Amino acid sequence: MTAPEKPQISLQLRTFTDDPKHDWGATLALGRAMDAAGVDRVVVSDHVVFGENPEAYADPRLGGITGGRQPTGPDGQWLDPLIVLTALAATTTRIRLGTAILLAALRRPAVLAKQLATLDVLSGGRLDLGVGVGWQREEYEAAGLPFERRGRLLDHTLEVCQTLWTEQRSSYHAPELSFENIHQMPKPTRPRGVPIWVSGTVNDAVARRLTRFGTGWIPWGAAIADPAGSIAAMKDRIAGLGGDPTGLQVLGHAKTVKRPDGSLDTAATAASAPALVAGGVTDIRVTCSLPRDTDRATDVLTELVEAFHAATD
Template structure:
Protein backbone atom coordinates (compact mmCIF):
# COMPACT_ATOMS: atom_id res chain seq x y z
CA UNK A 1 0.00 0.00 0.00
CA UNK A 2 1.28 3.43 -0.92
CA UNK A 3 0.52 6.32 1.40
CA UNK A 4 -0.88 9.30 -0.47
CA UNK A 5 1.64 12.09 -1.19
CA UNK A 6 -0.74 14.85 -0.18
CA UNK A 7 -3.72 14.75 2.16
CA UNK A 8 -7.12 14.86 0.53
CA UNK A 9 -10.06 16.97 1.59
CA UNK A 10 -13.34 15.29 2.51
CA UNK A 11 -16.61 16.89 3.52
CA UNK A 12 -19.31 15.35 5.67
CA UNK A 13 -22.75 15.95 4.20
CA UNK A 14 -25.80 15.85 6.48
CA UNK A 15 -28.34 13.39 5.09
CA UNK A 16 -30.49 13.55 8.19
CA UNK A 17 -32.81 16.20 9.56
CA UNK A 18 -35.16 16.90 12.44
CA UNK A 19 -37.12 19.32 10.26
CA UNK A 20 -40.38 18.23 8.60
CA UNK A 21 -40.59 18.50 4.81
CA UNK A 22 -36.84 18.62 4.36
CA UNK A 23 -35.72 19.52 0.82
CA UNK A 24 -33.31 16.70 0.02
CA UNK A 25 -32.57 18.17 -3.39
CA UNK A 26 -30.48 20.69 -1.47
CA UNK A 27 -28.24 17.87 -0.23
CA UNK A 28 -27.79 16.56 -3.77
CA UNK A 29 -27.08 20.08 -4.95
CA UNK A 30 -24.43 20.45 -2.23
CA UNK A 31 -22.78 17.23 -3.37
CA UNK A 32 -22.66 18.53 -6.94
CA UNK A 33 -21.12 21.78 -5.70
CA UNK A 34 -18.45 19.79 -3.82
CA UNK A 35 -17.68 17.90 -7.01
CA UNK A 36 -17.34 21.11 -9.01
CA UNK A 37 -15.18 22.79 -6.35
CA UNK A 38 -12.63 19.96 -6.27
CA UNK A 39 -13.50 18.35 -2.93
CA UNK A 40 -11.97 14.87 -2.98
CA UNK A 41 -14.66 12.97 -1.09
CA UNK A 42 -18.24 13.39 0.14
CA UNK A 43 -19.05 11.37 3.26
CA UNK A 44 -22.47 10.45 4.63
CA UNK A 45 -23.64 8.61 7.76
CA UNK A 46 -26.04 5.78 8.49
CA UNK A 47 -28.88 4.74 10.77
CA UNK A 48 -31.54 2.22 9.79
CA UNK A 49 -33.94 2.65 12.73
CA UNK A 50 -33.98 4.28 16.15
CA UNK A 51 -35.10 3.08 19.50
CA UNK A 52 -35.86 5.44 22.36
CA UNK A 53 -32.71 5.01 24.47
CA UNK A 54 -30.79 7.78 22.74
CA UNK A 55 -28.63 8.33 25.82
CA UNK A 56 -26.55 5.36 24.63
CA UNK A 57 -25.07 7.72 22.01
CA UNK A 58 -22.82 9.12 24.74
CA UNK A 59 -22.03 5.81 26.45
CA UNK A 60 -18.48 4.62 25.63
CA UNK A 61 -19.33 1.15 26.99
CA UNK A 62 -21.45 0.48 23.90
CA UNK A 63 -19.43 2.48 21.38
CA UNK A 64 -20.84 5.94 22.03
CA UNK A 65 -18.90 9.17 22.36
CA UNK A 66 -18.77 10.90 25.78
CA UNK A 67 -20.67 14.15 25.64
CA UNK A 68 -22.22 13.31 22.30
CA UNK A 69 -25.90 13.75 21.47
CA UNK A 70 -27.96 12.09 18.80
CA UNK A 71 -28.87 15.03 16.55
CA UNK A 72 -32.48 14.41 15.54
CA UNK A 73 -34.44 12.41 18.10
CA UNK A 74 -36.03 9.06 17.24
CA UNK A 75 -38.34 10.47 14.55
CA UNK A 76 -35.75 12.41 12.58
CA UNK A 77 -35.35 11.64 8.89
CA UNK A 78 -32.23 9.64 7.93
CA UNK A 79 -31.63 8.79 4.28
CA UNK A 80 -30.20 5.38 3.43
CA UNK A 81 -26.57 6.18 2.55
CA UNK A 82 -25.95 3.75 -0.33
CA UNK A 83 -29.08 4.88 -2.15
CA UNK A 84 -28.18 8.52 -1.56
CA UNK A 85 -24.63 7.99 -2.83
CA UNK A 86 -26.00 6.30 -5.94
CA UNK A 87 -27.93 9.49 -6.66
CA UNK A 88 -24.75 11.50 -6.08
CA UNK A 89 -22.81 9.21 -8.41
CA UNK A 90 -25.35 9.81 -11.16
CA UNK A 91 -24.97 13.60 -11.00
CA UNK A 92 -21.21 14.01 -10.39
CA UNK A 93 -18.09 13.06 -12.32
CA UNK A 94 -15.05 12.89 -10.06
CA UNK A 95 -15.74 13.18 -6.32
CA UNK A 96 -15.30 10.01 -4.27
CA UNK A 97 -18.32 8.62 -2.43
CA UNK A 98 -17.81 7.57 1.19
CA UNK A 99 -19.80 6.23 4.11
CA UNK A 100 -18.77 7.49 7.49
CA UNK A 101 -19.88 5.10 8.73
CA UNK A 102 -22.14 2.36 7.36
CA UNK A 103 -23.49 -0.14 9.90
CA UNK A 104 -22.57 -2.89 7.48
CA UNK A 105 -23.52 -5.80 9.75
CA UNK A 106 -27.19 -4.81 9.55
CA UNK A 107 -27.21 -5.75 5.85
CA UNK A 108 -27.12 -9.29 4.44
CA UNK A 109 -23.49 -9.66 3.31
CA UNK A 110 -24.06 -10.95 -0.25
CA UNK A 111 -26.65 -8.24 -0.93
CA UNK A 112 -24.37 -5.54 0.47
CA UNK A 113 -21.50 -6.80 -1.70
CA UNK A 114 -23.75 -6.54 -4.77
CA UNK A 115 -24.99 -3.06 -3.88
CA UNK A 116 -21.54 -1.62 -3.22
CA UNK A 117 -20.03 -3.23 -6.32
CA UNK A 118 -22.86 -1.80 -8.42
CA UNK A 119 -22.29 1.72 -7.11
CA UNK A 120 -18.56 1.34 -7.74
CA UNK A 121 -19.18 0.26 -11.34
CA UNK A 122 -21.71 3.00 -12.04
CA UNK A 123 -19.45 5.67 -10.52
CA UNK A 124 -16.32 4.53 -12.33
CA UNK A 125 -14.60 3.25 -9.18
CA UNK A 126 -15.26 6.11 -6.77
CA UNK A 127 -16.54 4.31 -3.65
CA UNK A 128 -14.94 4.18 -0.18
CA UNK A 129 -16.76 1.94 2.31
CA UNK A 130 -16.40 3.25 5.85
CA UNK A 131 -17.81 0.82 8.40
CA UNK A 132 -18.39 0.62 12.14
CA UNK A 133 -20.26 -1.43 14.71
CA UNK A 134 -22.52 1.36 15.97
CA UNK A 135 -23.76 2.18 19.45
CA UNK A 136 -27.45 1.32 19.35
CA UNK A 137 -28.76 -2.03 20.54
CA UNK A 138 -32.20 -1.39 19.07
CA UNK A 139 -30.90 -1.33 15.49
CA UNK A 140 -29.52 -4.84 15.86
CA UNK A 141 -32.69 -6.04 17.56
CA UNK A 142 -34.82 -4.65 14.72
CA UNK A 143 -32.63 -6.54 12.24
CA UNK A 144 -32.89 -9.75 14.27
CA UNK A 145 -29.19 -9.69 15.17
CA UNK A 146 -27.42 -10.01 18.55
CA UNK A 147 -25.93 -6.69 19.63
CA UNK A 148 -23.29 -8.41 21.77
CA UNK A 149 -21.86 -10.10 18.64
CA UNK A 150 -21.80 -6.97 16.49
CA UNK A 151 -18.00 -6.99 16.12
CA UNK A 152 -17.97 -10.54 14.78
CA UNK A 153 -20.98 -9.80 12.57
CA UNK A 154 -19.12 -6.87 11.02
CA UNK A 155 -16.05 -9.02 10.36
CA UNK A 156 -18.25 -11.72 8.81
CA UNK A 157 -19.94 -9.17 6.55
CA UNK A 158 -16.63 -7.79 5.34
CA UNK A 159 -15.22 -11.28 4.78
CA UNK A 160 -18.13 -12.18 2.51
CA UNK A 161 -17.90 -8.88 0.63
CA UNK A 162 -14.20 -9.32 -0.05
CA UNK A 163 -14.69 -12.92 -1.18
CA UNK A 164 -17.41 -11.94 -3.64
CA UNK A 165 -15.50 -8.89 -4.86
CA UNK A 166 -12.23 -10.71 -5.54
CA UNK A 167 -13.02 -14.36 -6.36
CA UNK A 168 -14.48 -15.32 -9.73
CA UNK A 169 -15.78 -18.57 -8.25
CA UNK A 170 -16.24 -17.59 -4.64
CA UNK A 171 -16.10 -19.88 -1.64
CA UNK A 172 -16.59 -19.02 2.02
CA UNK A 173 -16.95 -20.97 5.22
CA UNK A 174 -17.70 -19.64 8.69
CA UNK A 175 -20.09 -20.48 11.53
CA UNK A 176 -22.49 -17.83 10.24
CA UNK A 177 -22.55 -18.90 6.59
CA UNK A 178 -20.95 -21.24 4.05
CA UNK A 179 -21.06 -21.33 0.25
CA UNK A 180 -19.02 -22.67 -2.65
CA UNK A 181 -18.96 -22.04 -6.38
CA UNK A 182 -20.78 -18.73 -6.11
CA UNK A 183 -20.51 -16.16 -8.91
CA UNK A 184 -21.38 -12.51 -8.37
CA UNK A 185 -20.87 -10.01 -11.16
CA UNK A 186 -19.97 -7.32 -11.87
CA UNK A 187 -16.92 -6.99 -9.70
CA UNK A 188 -15.97 -3.54 -8.37
CA UNK A 189 -13.92 -1.43 -10.75
CA UNK A 190 -11.23 -0.81 -8.13
CA UNK A 191 -8.53 -3.49 -8.03
CA UNK A 192 -8.92 -5.73 -5.00
CA UNK A 193 -12.44 -4.49 -4.39
CA UNK A 194 -13.84 -1.36 -2.76
CA UNK A 195 -11.47 0.14 -0.13
CA UNK A 196 -12.71 -0.55 3.40
CA UNK A 197 -12.25 2.07 6.13
CA UNK A 198 -12.72 0.85 9.70
CA UNK A 199 -14.04 3.15 12.41
CA UNK A 200 -13.24 2.54 16.05
CA UNK A 201 -11.26 3.38 19.13
CA UNK A 202 -7.76 2.11 19.89
CA UNK A 203 -8.30 -1.49 20.98
CA UNK A 204 -7.20 -4.98 19.89
CA UNK A 205 -10.45 -5.82 18.09
CA UNK A 206 -10.24 -2.73 15.87
CA UNK A 207 -6.52 -3.35 15.29
CA UNK A 208 -7.27 -6.88 14.10
CA UNK A 209 -10.04 -5.58 11.84
CA UNK A 210 -7.74 -2.96 10.36
CA UNK A 211 -5.01 -5.51 9.77
CA UNK A 212 -7.40 -7.86 7.99
CA UNK A 213 -9.25 -5.37 5.83
CA UNK A 214 -6.70 -2.81 4.67
CA UNK A 215 -5.42 -0.64 7.55
CA UNK A 216 -7.58 2.38 6.71
CA UNK A 217 -8.72 3.90 9.98
CA UNK A 218 -11.44 6.37 10.93
CA UNK A 219 -10.61 7.28 14.56
CA UNK A 220 -13.51 7.29 17.00
CA UNK A 221 -14.02 8.37 20.58
CA UNK A 222 -11.01 9.95 22.33
CA UNK A 223 -8.81 9.16 19.32
CA UNK A 224 -10.57 11.82 17.26
CA UNK A 225 -9.00 14.66 19.22
CA UNK A 226 -5.77 12.94 20.25
CA UNK A 227 -4.17 11.85 16.98
CA UNK A 228 -0.69 12.47 18.36
CA UNK A 229 -1.23 9.79 20.99
CA UNK A 230 -3.79 7.61 19.23
CA UNK A 231 -1.93 6.95 15.98
CA UNK A 232 1.22 5.51 17.63
CA UNK A 233 -1.03 3.54 19.98
CA UNK A 234 -2.95 2.07 17.05
CA UNK A 235 0.27 1.31 15.18
CA UNK A 236 1.50 -0.59 18.23
CA UNK A 237 -1.82 -2.41 18.48
CA UNK A 238 -1.52 -3.43 14.82
CA UNK A 239 2.02 -4.67 15.41
CA UNK A 240 0.80 -6.64 18.43
CA UNK A 241 -1.62 -8.58 16.19
CA UNK A 242 1.08 -9.32 13.64
CA UNK A 243 0.55 -6.47 11.18
CA UNK A 244 2.85 -3.91 9.60
CA UNK A 245 1.97 -0.59 11.28
CA UNK A 246 3.78 1.43 8.62
CA UNK A 247 0.84 0.76 6.29
CA UNK A 248 -1.74 2.56 8.45
CA UNK A 249 -3.71 5.35 6.76
CA UNK A 250 -5.92 7.68 8.78
CA UNK A 251 -8.95 9.85 8.08
CA UNK A 252 -8.66 12.80 10.46
CA UNK A 253 -11.54 15.06 11.48
CA UNK A 254 -11.93 18.83 11.69
CA UNK A 255 -14.78 21.33 11.89
CA UNK A 256 -16.00 24.02 9.54
CA UNK A 257 -15.39 27.04 11.77
CA UNK A 258 -17.95 29.82 11.82
CA UNK A 259 -17.25 33.46 12.52
CA UNK A 260 -19.21 35.96 14.56
CA UNK A 261 -21.68 36.46 11.70
CA UNK A 262 -22.29 32.66 11.57
CA UNK A 263 -20.72 32.36 8.13
CA UNK A 264 -17.92 29.86 7.53
CA UNK A 265 -14.49 31.31 8.26
CA UNK A 266 -12.27 29.54 5.72
CA UNK A 267 -9.02 30.83 7.18
CA UNK A 268 -9.92 29.67 10.69
CA UNK A 269 -11.12 26.34 9.32
CA UNK A 270 -7.86 25.47 7.57
CA UNK A 271 -5.81 26.79 10.48
CA UNK A 272 -6.31 23.40 12.16
CA UNK A 273 -4.73 21.50 9.26
CA UNK A 274 -1.01 22.02 10.02
CA UNK A 275 -1.42 20.69 13.56
CA UNK A 276 -3.34 17.65 12.30
CA UNK A 277 -0.55 16.92 9.84
CA UNK A 278 2.08 17.44 12.51
CA UNK A 279 0.27 15.03 14.85
CA UNK A 280 -0.47 12.40 12.22
CA UNK A 281 2.50 12.67 9.89
CA UNK A 282 2.45 10.57 6.73
CA UNK A 283 -0.41 8.41 8.05
CA UNK A 284 -2.95 11.16 7.27
CA UNK A 285 -4.78 10.21 4.10
CA UNK A 286 -7.51 12.82 4.26
CA UNK A 287 -9.09 15.34 6.57
CA UNK A 288 -12.87 15.24 6.86
CA UNK A 289 -14.54 18.55 7.64
CA UNK A 290 -17.95 18.57 9.30
CA UNK A 291 -20.38 21.45 9.49
CA UNK A 292 -23.28 23.15 7.77
CA UNK A 293 -22.79 24.80 4.40
CA UNK A 294 -24.64 28.00 3.46
CA UNK A 295 -28.20 27.33 2.32
CA UNK A 296 -27.81 29.63 -0.68
CA UNK A 297 -26.36 27.46 -3.50
CA UNK A 298 -24.24 30.21 -5.02
CA UNK A 299 -22.72 31.14 -1.66
CA UNK A 300 -22.12 27.48 -0.85
CA UNK A 301 -20.25 27.06 -4.13
CA UNK A 302 -18.11 30.12 -3.35
CA UNK A 303 -17.25 28.85 0.14
CA UNK A 304 -16.36 25.40 -1.18
CA UNK A 305 -14.06 26.86 -3.82
CA UNK A 306 -12.37 29.04 -1.20
CA UNK A 307 -12.03 26.10 1.18
CA UNK A 308 -10.49 23.77 -1.38
CA UNK A 309 -8.06 26.46 -2.53
CA UNK A 310 -7.00 27.28 1.03
CA UNK A 311 -6.65 23.58 1.89
CA UNK A 312 -4.45 22.93 -1.13
CA UNK A 313 -2.29 25.92 -0.24
CA UNK A 314 -1.74 24.63 3.29
CA UNK A 315 -1.12 20.99 2.34
CA UNK A 316 1.00 21.65 -0.74
Protein backbone atom coordinates in the same frame (compact mmCIF):
# COMPACT_ATOMS: atom_id res chain seq x y z
CA MET B 1 -2.18 -0.09 2.67
CA THR B 2 -1.38 2.81 0.36
CA ALA B 3 -1.81 6.41 1.46
CA PRO B 4 -2.54 9.22 -1.03
CA GLU B 5 0.37 11.42 -2.09
CA LYS B 6 -1.28 14.54 -0.65
CA PRO B 7 -3.65 15.04 2.28
CA GLN B 8 -7.29 15.12 1.29
CA ILE B 9 -10.19 17.27 2.44
CA SER B 10 -13.59 15.77 3.13
CA LEU B 11 -17.03 16.87 4.28
CA GLN B 12 -20.08 15.07 5.57
CA LEU B 13 -23.33 15.59 3.70
CA ARG B 14 -26.08 15.83 6.29
CA THR B 15 -28.65 13.26 5.16
CA PHE B 16 -30.75 13.35 8.31
CA THR B 17 -33.13 15.94 9.74
CA ASP B 18 -35.98 16.45 12.17
CA ASP B 19 -37.68 18.73 9.61
CA PRO B 20 -40.49 16.76 7.90
CA LYS B 21 -40.52 19.29 5.03
CA HIS B 22 -36.80 19.23 4.32
CA ASP B 23 -35.80 19.78 0.67
CA TRP B 24 -33.73 16.72 -0.22
CA GLY B 25 -33.10 18.16 -3.66
CA ALA B 26 -31.11 20.91 -1.96
CA THR B 27 -29.11 18.26 -0.10
CA LEU B 28 -28.12 16.58 -3.35
CA ALA B 29 -27.30 19.97 -4.87
CA LEU B 30 -24.90 20.59 -1.99
CA GLY B 31 -23.17 17.31 -2.80
CA ARG B 32 -22.76 18.49 -6.39
CA ALA B 33 -21.34 21.78 -5.09
CA MET B 34 -18.71 19.84 -3.13
CA ASP B 35 -17.74 18.03 -6.32
CA ALA B 36 -17.54 21.25 -8.33
CA ALA B 37 -15.46 23.00 -5.65
CA GLY B 38 -12.78 20.29 -5.55
CA VAL B 39 -13.56 18.61 -2.23
CA ASP B 40 -11.87 15.20 -2.27
CA ARG B 41 -14.48 13.09 -0.44
CA VAL B 42 -18.10 13.37 0.68
CA VAL B 43 -19.44 10.96 3.29
CA VAL B 44 -22.89 10.11 4.59
CA SER B 45 -24.07 8.40 7.78
CA ASP B 46 -26.38 5.46 8.46
CA HIS B 47 -29.21 4.38 10.72
CA VAL B 48 -31.80 1.82 9.67
CA VAL B 49 -34.22 2.26 12.58
CA PHE B 50 -34.30 3.93 15.99
CA GLY B 51 -35.42 2.76 19.36
CA GLU B 52 -36.48 5.09 22.14
CA ASN B 53 -33.19 5.28 24.02
CA PRO B 54 -31.10 7.84 22.10
CA GLU B 55 -29.14 8.55 25.30
CA ALA B 56 -27.19 5.34 24.58
CA TYR B 57 -25.26 7.36 21.99
CA ALA B 58 -23.36 8.96 24.88
CA ASP B 59 -22.34 5.62 26.44
CA PRO B 60 -18.85 4.49 25.34
CA ARG B 61 -19.53 1.02 26.76
CA LEU B 62 -22.08 0.52 23.97
CA GLY B 63 -19.99 2.09 21.23
CA GLY B 64 -21.18 5.65 21.77
CA ILE B 65 -19.09 8.71 22.54
CA THR B 66 -18.90 10.59 25.83
CA GLY B 67 -20.89 13.80 25.61
CA GLY B 68 -22.36 12.85 22.24
CA ARG B 69 -25.95 13.39 21.25
CA GLN B 70 -28.14 11.72 18.66
CA PRO B 71 -28.97 14.71 16.41
CA THR B 72 -32.67 13.96 15.88
CA GLY B 73 -35.35 12.24 17.88
CA PRO B 74 -36.37 8.66 17.10
CA ASP B 75 -38.68 9.95 14.36
CA GLY B 76 -36.03 11.98 12.56
CA GLN B 77 -35.65 11.32 8.86
CA TRP B 78 -32.48 9.39 7.93
CA LEU B 79 -31.89 8.56 4.28
CA ASP B 80 -30.35 5.26 3.22
CA PRO B 81 -26.66 6.02 2.58
CA LEU B 82 -26.12 3.72 -0.40
CA ILE B 83 -29.09 5.16 -2.26
CA VAL B 84 -27.88 8.70 -1.53
CA LEU B 85 -24.41 7.83 -2.81
CA THR B 86 -25.93 6.29 -5.93
CA ALA B 87 -27.74 9.57 -6.61
CA LEU B 88 -24.51 11.49 -6.09
CA ALA B 89 -22.57 9.09 -8.29
CA ALA B 90 -24.98 9.84 -11.12
CA THR B 91 -24.61 13.62 -10.80
CA THR B 92 -20.92 14.12 -9.92
CA THR B 93 -17.72 13.33 -11.77
CA ARG B 94 -14.67 13.24 -9.48
CA ILE B 95 -15.44 13.39 -5.75
CA ARG B 96 -15.00 10.18 -3.75
CA LEU B 97 -18.16 8.79 -2.16
CA GLY B 98 -17.98 7.34 1.33
CA THR B 99 -19.98 6.02 4.25
CA ALA B 100 -19.12 7.26 7.73
CA ILE B 101 -20.23 4.90 8.81
CA LEU B 102 -22.31 2.07 7.34
CA LEU B 103 -23.69 -0.46 9.83
CA ALA B 104 -22.67 -3.20 7.44
CA ALA B 105 -23.55 -6.09 9.77
CA LEU B 106 -27.26 -5.22 9.51
CA ARG B 107 -27.25 -6.15 5.80
CA ARG B 108 -27.12 -9.65 4.29
CA PRO B 109 -23.48 -9.93 3.22
CA ALA B 110 -23.89 -11.29 -0.33
CA VAL B 111 -26.53 -8.67 -1.15
CA LEU B 112 -24.38 -5.89 0.32
CA ALA B 113 -21.37 -7.09 -1.70
CA LYS B 114 -23.44 -6.83 -4.90
CA GLN B 115 -24.77 -3.37 -4.02
CA LEU B 116 -21.34 -1.99 -3.19
CA ALA B 117 -19.67 -3.48 -6.26
CA THR B 118 -22.42 -2.06 -8.47
CA LEU B 119 -22.08 1.41 -6.94
CA ASP B 120 -18.31 1.27 -7.26
CA VAL B 121 -18.51 0.32 -10.94
CA LEU B 122 -21.16 2.91 -11.78
CA SER B 123 -19.18 5.65 -10.02
CA GLY B 124 -15.96 4.80 -11.83
CA GLY B 125 -14.27 3.38 -8.73
CA ARG B 126 -15.04 6.31 -6.44
CA LEU B 127 -16.55 4.38 -3.52
CA ASP B 128 -15.06 4.12 0.00
CA LEU B 129 -16.75 1.87 2.56
CA GLY B 130 -16.55 3.20 6.11
CA VAL B 131 -17.84 0.65 8.63
CA GLY B 132 -18.41 0.35 12.36
CA VAL B 133 -20.37 -1.69 14.87
CA GLY B 134 -22.71 1.09 15.97
CA TRP B 135 -24.09 1.87 19.41
CA GLN B 136 -27.79 1.03 19.23
CA ARG B 137 -29.10 -2.32 20.40
CA GLU B 138 -32.52 -1.74 18.81
CA GLU B 139 -31.12 -1.76 15.27
CA TYR B 140 -29.67 -5.22 15.75
CA GLU B 141 -32.88 -6.45 17.35
CA ALA B 142 -34.92 -5.13 14.39
CA ALA B 143 -32.62 -7.04 12.03
CA GLY B 144 -32.90 -10.21 14.13
CA LEU B 145 -29.22 -10.07 15.13
CA PRO B 146 -27.53 -10.28 18.56
CA PHE B 147 -26.12 -6.92 19.63
CA GLU B 148 -23.51 -8.67 21.79
CA ARG B 149 -21.97 -10.29 18.69
CA ARG B 150 -21.88 -7.13 16.57
CA GLY B 151 -18.08 -7.20 16.25
CA ARG B 152 -18.02 -10.74 14.90
CA LEU B 153 -21.01 -9.99 12.65
CA LEU B 154 -19.15 -7.06 11.10
CA ASP B 155 -16.06 -9.20 10.50
CA HIS B 156 -18.24 -11.90 8.95
CA THR B 157 -19.87 -9.37 6.63
CA LEU B 158 -16.50 -8.03 5.48
CA GLU B 159 -15.15 -11.56 5.00
CA VAL B 160 -18.02 -12.43 2.65
CA CYS B 161 -17.75 -9.16 0.76
CA GLN B 162 -14.02 -9.50 0.15
CA THR B 163 -14.43 -13.16 -0.84
CA LEU B 164 -17.05 -12.30 -3.45
CA TRP B 165 -15.11 -9.26 -4.65
CA THR B 166 -11.77 -11.03 -5.14
CA GLU B 167 -12.56 -14.61 -6.16
CA GLN B 168 -14.06 -15.54 -9.52
CA ARG B 169 -15.32 -18.84 -8.12
CA SER B 170 -16.00 -18.16 -4.46
CA SER B 171 -16.31 -20.46 -1.49
CA TYR B 172 -16.77 -19.47 2.13
CA HIS B 173 -17.18 -21.41 5.36
CA ALA B 174 -17.98 -19.96 8.77
CA PRO B 175 -20.45 -20.70 11.56
CA GLU B 176 -22.70 -17.93 10.25
CA LEU B 177 -22.76 -18.98 6.58
CA SER B 178 -21.27 -21.43 4.10
CA PHE B 179 -21.35 -21.54 0.29
CA GLU B 180 -19.45 -23.26 -2.52
CA ASN B 181 -18.62 -22.27 -6.09
CA ILE B 182 -20.51 -18.97 -6.09
CA HIS B 183 -20.09 -16.43 -8.89
CA GLN B 184 -20.92 -12.76 -8.40
CA MET B 185 -20.30 -10.06 -10.98
CA PRO B 186 -19.38 -7.31 -11.49
CA LYS B 187 -16.30 -7.08 -9.35
CA PRO B 188 -15.29 -3.70 -7.89
CA THR B 189 -12.77 -1.70 -9.88
CA ARG B 190 -9.82 -2.39 -7.54
CA PRO B 191 -8.24 -5.85 -7.22
CA ARG B 192 -8.87 -6.03 -3.43
CA GLY B 193 -12.38 -4.66 -3.75
CA VAL B 194 -13.91 -1.48 -2.37
CA PRO B 195 -11.51 0.30 0.03
CA ILE B 196 -12.63 -0.28 3.63
CA TRP B 197 -12.31 2.32 6.39
CA VAL B 198 -12.77 0.93 9.89
CA SER B 199 -14.20 3.07 12.68
CA GLY B 200 -13.35 2.56 16.34
CA THR B 201 -11.21 3.38 19.33
CA VAL B 202 -7.64 2.22 19.88
CA ASN B 203 -8.16 -1.43 20.81
CA ASP B 204 -7.13 -4.87 19.60
CA ALA B 205 -10.44 -5.67 17.89
CA VAL B 206 -10.25 -2.57 15.69
CA ALA B 207 -6.53 -3.15 15.04
CA ARG B 208 -7.28 -6.71 13.90
CA ARG B 209 -10.05 -5.43 11.64
CA LEU B 210 -7.70 -2.88 10.12
CA THR B 211 -4.99 -5.51 9.65
CA ARG B 212 -7.37 -7.88 7.87
CA PHE B 213 -9.53 -5.50 5.86
CA GLY B 214 -8.58 -1.88 6.30
CA THR B 215 -7.37 0.82 3.98
CA GLY B 216 -8.15 3.57 6.46
CA TRP B 217 -9.03 4.25 10.08
CA ILE B 218 -11.85 6.46 11.36
CA PRO B 219 -10.87 7.24 14.98
CA TRP B 220 -13.69 7.29 17.50
CA GLY B 221 -14.16 8.33 21.10
CA ALA B 222 -11.06 9.43 22.97
CA ALA B 223 -8.89 8.73 19.90
CA ILE B 224 -10.32 11.81 18.19
CA ALA B 225 -8.85 14.22 20.75
CA ASP B 226 -5.22 13.14 20.32
CA PRO B 227 -4.68 12.30 16.64
CA ALA B 228 -0.89 11.93 16.70
CA GLY B 229 -0.81 9.80 19.84
CA SER B 230 -3.74 7.67 18.74
CA ILE B 231 -2.30 7.05 15.29
CA ALA B 232 1.04 6.00 16.76
CA ALA B 233 -0.71 3.66 19.20
CA MET B 234 -2.89 2.13 16.50
CA LYS B 235 0.05 1.58 14.17
CA ASP B 236 1.93 -0.15 16.98
CA ARG B 237 -1.02 -2.51 17.51
CA ILE B 238 -1.29 -3.26 13.80
CA ALA B 239 2.44 -4.02 13.61
CA GLY B 240 2.14 -6.22 16.69
CA LEU B 241 -0.51 -8.25 14.88
CA GLY B 242 1.78 -8.78 11.91
CA GLY B 243 0.29 -6.07 9.72
CA ASP B 244 2.03 -3.26 7.86
CA PRO B 245 0.66 0.11 9.00
CA THR B 246 2.99 2.16 6.80
CA GLY B 247 0.33 3.37 4.37
CA LEU B 248 -2.60 3.54 6.77
CA GLN B 249 -4.98 6.34 5.87
CA VAL B 250 -6.49 8.14 8.85
CA LEU B 251 -9.32 10.61 9.32
CA GLY B 252 -8.75 13.73 11.42
CA HIS B 253 -10.94 16.73 12.16
CA ALA B 254 -10.04 20.32 11.36
CA LYS B 255 -10.81 23.00 13.93
CA THR B 256 -13.70 24.97 12.49
CA VAL B 257 -13.27 28.75 12.91
CA LYS B 258 -16.03 31.27 12.26
CA ARG B 259 -15.84 34.97 11.52
CA PRO B 260 -17.70 37.48 13.71
CA ASP B 261 -20.65 37.38 11.30
CA GLY B 262 -20.94 33.60 11.71
CA SER B 263 -19.53 32.67 8.30
CA LEU B 264 -16.73 30.16 7.90
CA ASP B 265 -13.22 31.55 8.21
CA THR B 266 -11.69 29.30 5.59
CA ALA B 267 -8.06 30.35 6.10
CA ALA B 268 -8.19 29.94 9.88
CA THR B 269 -9.96 26.60 9.55
CA ALA B 270 -7.40 25.34 7.05
CA ALA B 271 -4.59 26.49 9.34
CA SER B 272 -5.27 23.52 11.64
CA ALA B 273 -4.47 21.07 8.83
CA PRO B 274 -0.63 21.04 8.87
CA ALA B 275 -0.43 19.83 12.49
CA LEU B 276 -2.90 17.04 11.70
CA VAL B 277 -0.87 16.00 8.66
CA ALA B 278 2.32 16.01 10.72
CA GLY B 279 0.62 13.65 13.17
CA GLY B 280 -0.29 11.16 10.45
CA VAL B 281 -3.74 12.30 9.32
CA THR B 282 -4.37 11.82 5.60
CA ASP B 283 -8.05 12.81 5.31
CA ILE B 284 -9.05 16.06 7.01
CA ARG B 285 -12.75 16.42 7.77
CA VAL B 286 -14.22 19.91 7.92
CA THR B 287 -17.51 20.26 9.75
CA CYS B 288 -19.34 23.49 8.97
CA SER B 289 -22.66 25.03 8.01
CA LEU B 290 -22.93 26.13 4.39
CA PRO B 291 -25.22 28.64 2.66
CA ARG B 292 -28.46 27.18 1.36
CA ASP B 293 -27.93 28.86 -2.00
CA THR B 294 -25.94 26.43 -4.14
CA ASP B 295 -23.85 29.10 -5.89
CA ARG B 296 -22.86 30.70 -2.60
CA ALA B 297 -22.09 27.28 -1.11
CA THR B 298 -19.88 26.49 -4.10
CA ASP B 299 -17.99 29.75 -3.60
CA VAL B 300 -17.40 29.04 0.10
CA LEU B 301 -16.29 25.48 -0.63
CA THR B 302 -13.96 26.62 -3.42
CA GLU B 303 -12.40 29.13 -1.04
CA LEU B 304 -12.03 26.41 1.61
CA VAL B 305 -10.36 23.99 -0.79
CA GLU B 306 -7.95 26.69 -1.98
CA ALA B 307 -7.09 27.60 1.62
CA PHE B 308 -6.59 23.93 2.45
CA HIS B 309 -4.18 23.41 -0.43
CA ALA B 310 -2.30 26.60 0.43
CA ALA B 311 -1.86 25.33 4.00
CA THR B 312 -0.80 21.79 3.12
CA ASP B 313 1.07 21.94 -0.21
